[in-house]
Amino acid sequence: MKVWAATCDSAVLDLLNTAVRMRWPSSGRLIVPSSFTRESWTGARDCDLAVVDTSIASIDPCCLIQSVKNDTNIPILVLSDPKSDQTLTARALASGAEDYLFKPVEIIDMIFHMEAAAQIRLAK
Structure with a gap:
């Protein structure tokens, strides 16, 4: 499993x-880019899964998700803070x-959801 992760949370x-x-x-x-931009994920197109943390501040996580989805069929797992605005999770x-x-x-x-995401990719 090759996982691309967009998070600053250690x-x-x-x-x-x-x-x-x-x-x-x-x-x-695990692949972690040095910065998070719409283009930062392109080096990981052959990944099995992308994990996007909604708390990244340098880019709107929804824009990042759309960029990934526009060019690949990589399944995306979102991590959210339950205390934050859940509108972002819905978006x-x-x-x-x-x-x-x-x-x-x-x-x-985490392992269960990663495995489920891998199955989504295999089914596509």
Whole structure:
């Protein structure tokens, strides 16, 4: 599983890294761009999953999701803060994300949702 992650949250990065290593020890890889722009994801077109955190401040996460969806069939998992405005989570889903989780996320939930997203890609 090759996962592209758009997040600045170190706890989320640690969780994703651990989930990828635990579930896919020989084939898992986490890709984290140095900046988040509409173009930053293009180097990861062959990924199996994109994870977008709605708390990234440098770009509207919905614009990022739309950019990914315009050019690829990569499934997108959105991470949201349950204390923030849930309109953003709804907009992210309307922009093309397949699923969402509220932070903080338990590792078993993350792995389950990552596997489900991988199945979505295989079904397309």
